Each structure stands twice: as C-alpha cells, then as structure tokens.
Amino acid sequence: MSCRVWVRRWGLVVGGLLVSVLGIASWAQQAPEHGGHGTPEAWKFSWPAGNPVSGREVFVKLECYTCHEVKGEQFPKPDPGDDPGKVGPELSGMAPLHAAEYFAEAIINPNAVVEEGKGYRAPDGKSKMPSHNDLVTAQEVIDLVAYLRGLKADAGPPTHGGASPPSGEHGAPAAK
Ligand code: HEC
Known part of the structure; x- marks a missing residue:
C-alpha cells in the first residue's frame, strides 16, 4: 500500500x-x-403553599382591613365613609368556599370577578378593590392566600370537612 x-x-x-x-x-x-x-399534557397551575403567619403580617401592612372585616380578628373596623360599596365582603367565612387560586386571583386581578348588586363596581366598571400588584412580592401574595385560606368562620360548626375544594369549583358568593 x-x-x-x-x-x-x-x-x-x-x-x-x-x-x-x-x-x-x-x-x-x-x-x-x-x-x-x-x-405537558395534564399540566395544571400549582399554587405553592405559603406561611399564614407571614400572610397575616402582609394583610396588616397593606391595611386590607380598611375594606374587609375579618371575624375573630381585632383589626380596626372597615370605614365605608360615604361609599358602602367600597367595603368588600367579610373574609373569614370565605376560606372553605374557594380554592387558593381563586383568592390569588382576587388579589392580583380584582376585576376578574366582581359580585353584582353590592356597589362593588366603580363607575368605570372596575372593582373598587384597588390593585396591590406594585406593593407586594409574589411571596407575599402566596402568604396572604395561605392566611385567607386558613381563616375559620366563627359562626356555626365546621360543616365543610375538606378544606380544599377542587380548583375551579367556585363556591357560592358569600351571602351577607
Ligand atoms: C378600597 C377597598 C379595598 C381594599 C383596600 C382591599 N379590598 Fe379586597 N375587595 C374590595 C371589594 C369592594 C371587593 C369585592 C369586589 C371584588 O371582588 O373585586 C373585594 C374583594 C376581595 C376578595 C374576593 C372576595 C370574593 O369572594 O370574591 C378578596 C379575597 C379580597 N378582596 C382580599 C383583599 C386583600 C387581601 C386586600 C389587601 C391586600 C384587600 N382585599 C384590599 C375592596 C377592597
């Protein structure tokens, strides 16, 4: 070769x-x-678990209580002034009704669901609940949701055994 x-x-x-x-x-x-x-098929948004104790601190820091009563808490009472529709629903009774994602939406996108007939809408059609998105970190929202989900309605026995309704199943709007 x-x-x-x-x-x-x-x-x-x-x-x-x-x-x-x-x-x-x-x-x-x-x-x-x-x-x-x-x-991926069967993907679902998974909301992280938060810390309810920190969430309560965020609730106080942002003064959510100026518009929401929370039964069982000693926060100052909401003051509607001359606009009762500005005061949103009492929040403790809501914990068993809604999935975490629902509470998260209520906080980061208040216009998504606005109950009718309560004066909750501003003249421009939007919710009277202001956006807090510039004021909170993602972790703070996660903790806030944990706080709200952990609240116990103080009226009546705990009839809702399971504390976690399937996501997407919106409970009845809290009647008051
Ligand atoms: C200026 C008044 C105001 C402030 C401040 C306010 N909210 Fe609201 N909130 C409302 C009103 C009015 C509604 C009812 C209309 C709606 O759902 O957007 C509401 C609705 C909600 C709901 C949904 C209830 C439901 O069943 O749909 C949640 C949860 C909530 N607020 C949590 C909060 C938290 C947490 C804060 C503090 C970060 C806060 N709100 C601050 C007025 C307020």
Whole structure:
C-alpha cells in the first residue's frame, strides 16, 4: 500500500467519524427543543403553599382591613365613609368556599370577578378593590392566600370537612 493511499483511507475514516460526532452534537442540541415544546399534557397551575403567619403580617401592612372585616380578628373596623360599596365582603367565612387560586386571583386581578348588586363596581366598571400588584412580592401574595385560606368562620360548626375544594369549583358568593 502506498503511503498516499494509506493517508487517503485514514482521512476518510477520520472524516467520517467527525461527521457523525458533529451530527450527534447537533441532534443533541435540538433534542430538548423537540421534546420540550408545548405544555405537558395534564399540566395544571400549582399554587405553592405559603406561611399564614407571614400572610397575616402582609394583610396588616397593606391595611386590607380598611375594606374587609375579618371575624375573630381585632383589626380596626372597615370605614365605608360615604361609599358602602367600597367595603368588600367579610373574609373569614370565605376560606372553605374557594380554592387558593381563586383568592390569588382576587388579589392580583380584582376585576376578574366582581359580585353584582353590592356597589362593588366603580363607575368605570372596575372593582373598587384597588390593585396591590406594585406593593407586594409574589411571596407575599402566596402568604396572604395561605392566611385567607386558613381563616375559620366563627359562626356555626365546621360543616365543610375538606378544606380544599377542587380548583375551579367556585363556591357560592358569600351571602351577607
Ligand atoms: C378600597 C377597598 C379595598 C381594599 C383596600 C382591599 N379590598 Fe379586597 N375587595 C374590595 C371589594 C369592594 C371587593 C369585592 C369586589 C371584588 O371582588 O373585586 C373585594 C374583594 C376581595 C376578595 C374576593 C372576595 C370574593 O369572594 O370574591 C378578596 C379575597 C379580597 N378582596 C382580599 C383583599 C386583600 C387581601 C386586600 C389587601 C391586600 C384587600 N382585599 C384590599 C375592596 C377592597
């Protein structure tokens, strides 16, 4: 075998190897994109557990009590002034009625659900509950939700055994 032929043969082998290594590398690069595209089936938004004690501190810091009574707490009473519709519903009775995601929405997107007939809507159609989104961290919202979910309605025996209604099932609006 002449020296030239030898070089040519090994050149081919090495070249072939390089092509396959590069091929695998580029396949590997694309793989996550191919597999990871789109939302996994049966994906569901999962709301993290929070700390109700910290949540109560946030409730006080943001003075949520100026518009919401919480039975069993010693917060100052809400003051409607000349607009009773500004005062939102009492919150302790709501804990068993709503999933965490519902409370989260009520806080970060108050316009999503506004109960009718209570004067809760401002003239522009929006909820009279102001947005607090610029004032809270995500962790504070998570803790606030834990606080609200942990409240116990002080009236009547605890008829709702399971404290966690399936998400998406909105309880009846708290009648008052
Ligand atoms: C200026 C008054 C005002 C303040 C301040 C206020 N809210 Fe509200 N809130 C309302 C009104 C009015 C409603 C009823 C209309 C609605 O659902 O948006 C409401 C509704 C809610 C609801 C939903 C109740 C339901 O059944 O739909 C939750 C939960 C709530 N507020 C929590 C809070 C928390 C937590 C804070 C403090 C970060 C807060 N609110 C501050 C006026 C207020």
